[in-house]
Amino acid sequence: MRLLDPVAAMLAALALTACGGPTATTPAPGAPLTLYSAQHKEIAKAWADEFTEETGIPVTIRQGGDFELANQIIAEGDSSPADVFITENTPALSLLSSKGRLAPLDDATLAQVPAQYESGSSDWIGVAARSTVLVYNPSLLPADQLPNSIMDLQQPQWKDRVGVAAGGADFQAIVSAVYAVEGDQLAGQWLEGLTSNARVYQNNVAIMKAVNAGEIPAGVIYHYYWYKDRAEGGGGSRNTQLEFFSHADAGAFVSVSGAGVVGSTKNAAEAQQLVAFMSGKRGQEILASTDALEYTVGDGVPANPQLKPFSELQPPAVDLNTLNGPKVISEMQRVGLI
Ligand SMILES: [Fe+2]
Incomplete structure (x- = not known):
């Protein structure tokens, strides 16, 4: 069972009570997430599937282009269904960051990836290069x-x-x-x-x-x-x-594919967890072992050995x-x- 932090647990309990569900004495499963993804379908799905398997948190993926989805998040405002946004390149994330539309990431997540592959405002992080x-x-x-x-x-x-x-x-x-x-x-x-x-x-x-x-x-x-x-x-x-x-x-x-938590998310704890997963050891191992053939950027996981070594670039x-x-x-x- 996944452990929730006290605030999330309390909110989950309130939500269950409000819905007439069982009075929550045990932590509820995490809220479902909506992932806006401009990354290639295969890798986004591979990350989402294993995240769901590990945490029980379902992830719905909405696919689009970098700026198509960034502009959609801007247009949707505070009612955006997006909890997490992953891109193919960083400019679309920087656009959202400049408009204050991304939430700061947890320090432990930022520690997983070298600083040059992260937002200077700590609100997006590289997941592939x-x-x-x-x-x-x-x-x-x-x-x-x-x-x-x-x-x-x-x-x-x-x-x-x-x-x-x-x-x-x-x-x-x-x-x-x-x-x-x-x-x-x-x-x-x-x-x-x-x-x-x-x-x-x-x-x-x-x-x-x-x-x-x-x-x-x-x-x-x-x-x-x-x-x-x-x-x-x-x-x-x-x-x-x-x-x-x-x-x-x-x-x-070298361009970086990044991930950020959308500032208006109602599921901040779960959204932070998903970004931590993709940029962390397991997410990077998934990247290296699938046929995505992008370079890893996080947690010391080497890239797929078929590639020209990253150190030679x-x-x-x-x-x-x-x-x-x-x-x-x-x-x-x-x-x-x-
Ligand atoms: Fe591509």
Whole structure:
């Protein structure tokens, strides 16, 4: 049986009495949670299922995109059904944090993950990480012609030769990292050059398949789409390779998937428990053992051994709190990329 703290136990007892249920002399099972998830379905479900098994607390998942769900939480206000929000990238969490819509996380939870993968306001925490990569087709782009930097992709020789998923939160997080690393002026020029060069695809998988099919020589994606395809037989990636940018290039940006407790939750104790679970040892072991193939960030759990070791990545030092989703979206609209 799960132990409740005294306040939660008292509230649970009151709730049962109010509903005409048995007068509670024993702790009630935890209240059901609603998880707004922009993460990939499989990993969100794997976390939720095992959390429910361990605690008896049911979790209902509502799926959507990072900003779609963040804007929904804002629009719903204090009556939002969301208890916990997990994203693919941090800008949507920072948006909620800046509007005071997330609750501070428990200290013990924050201690599970290195500080650079957490909100400066202690109200969201990393649960997974993903590296930016260039997927390329060596028959169209020999390795000795690879760009040294993501910044090179603004040059005219990349005209119609690079794919981006401009409408997705993943690519928008990468653009926000370029702004953070290079500053507004250089990043703005890069975005203009990239816009005239890029072919826009629906998502990361479509880019990878286009590169695999020889439609374009290269594309900017996150690492795990390629590893997942390889793990599943390589049908969409067998003609491709991955280039990890190095030397703290903006193109070596490591983005973080995060989790936060929605400030208006009526189930704060259970919501805190779910975030603690995902970022803690068991949640991270689940991440490492499933085919999500994202990097672990918490509690010293090593990543899936199929991946290029996290210690070999050379990401730029980016303060995730400074990544600004709304600014990047308006910049992308200014140059006509979205
Ligand atoms: Fe993704």
